[in-house]
Amino acid sequence: MLHKLLTNKKVILASQSPRRQELLKALEVDFEVHLKPIDESYPAGMLPSEIAEYIAKKKAAAFLDQLTTDTILITGDTLVFKNEKALGKPKDVEEATRMLQSLSGTSHEVISSICVTTSEKQWVTHDKATVYFRVFAKAEIQHYINTYKPFDKAGAYGIQEWIGHVALLKLEGSYNTVMGLPTQKLYSLLELAATA
Template sequence: MLQNLLQHKNLILASQSPRRQELLKALEVDFEVRLKPIDESYPAGMQPAEIAKYIAKKKAAAFLNELTDDTILITGDTLVFKDEQALGKPKDAEEATRMLQSLSGTSHEVISSVCVTTSKLQWVTHDSATVHFRVFSEAEIQHYINTYKPFDKAGAYGIQEWIGHIALLKLEGSYNTVMGLPTQKLYSLLEIAATA
């Protein structure tokens, strides 16, 4: 059991996302949250999965000099891709509206990476899912943005919020991956890291 393997480990989640914190809690492990500001830019020409992994590793790099032998650090990144274009976090309501309009009535890809780092080793992987939305009305888009203010979410939406409940037609892949943390892959990486 993972809980036993992690008994003498200090698990750190470097994410302010309440969704990631909730999902990690669901794995029944003890952890603390530590945050550092990170520049999430990436080199041009990278493939979608590479971008997500690159940013997760960049987030881990900020903590490297403070990791002790008993520490395991978890970082991650989630990106929404529509027609090969990355949709990041919208900077305002206007941009959020444009993003949701582009996702309305179509499918898009969500890629979530997870990076597990110790003082000696690092493992990084990703998972992807395809989300199919029905058409949103303008009133629905405005209600969602005004009520839920999805400015901290890639693609301007959270699948677990109202918009997901009313508009998700089909999901190919893991729901947790769309929420921001591929828990099944993380669980395996933590088992490896705890015994490495």
Template structure:
């Protein structure tokens, strides 16, 4: 497929790998963006709000027909957003909270091209088995999940042994709902 020139505004190696697997040529360009958001938004609204904020950082930087893709992935349980852990202790507490329970992974995505913004979100339900404290500690010590919302990566050891099932898009949990991104890029190519 022939797509417009794509810029991925993400340092996430997982998002970059997903786009490569889709066969999409892209460049990575990063801009610093304040990821704060107004109070009172639902988790899905937060993910879209931040993705749109990241896209608007490119309002003055795109040439004609270039498209920038931005995304923000959040993990939430009981409508509480779980951010990236700042310590091993925090990661342990978050994974203990997720243990034996269902949570949601929501990715907001924004595509900006020729001044027009298109955004959406995808939600995936993730069901963790009950995790032993030693398993949680082993994962944190081995994989250092400090750059991951919800303190885990589904593609890592804990996902392989501890996730019973998911309902929705696997790639969304990795960090980018590729099927939706692909469809949006097809629309932009028409």
């Protein structure tokens, strides 16, 4: 069992996302949250999956000098893509509205990366899901943005919030991946890190 393997390890999650913290708790992992500001830019010309992994590794790089032999660091990134174009975190109401309008009545891809780093080694992977939304009414978009203020979320929405409950038609892939943490892949990587 994973929690037994991690008994003498200090697990750090470098994410302020309540969703990621909740999902990691659900894996029965004891962890601490440590945060560092990071520049999430990336080189032009990368594929969507490469971008997600690049940013997760960039987040890990900020902690490398702090890792002791018994530390396991978890970083990750979630990106929403529509027609191969990344939809980041909206800056304001107008941008959030535009993003949700572009997702209305159609499908888009969500890619979540996971990077597990120890003082000796690093493992990185990603998972992909396709989300299908029904058409949103203008009033629904306004209600969602005003009530839930999704400015900290890629693509301007959280699948676990009101909008996901009322508008999600179909999901191909893992729900947890859309929430921001591909737990099944993370579990395997933590096992590797704990026994490496």
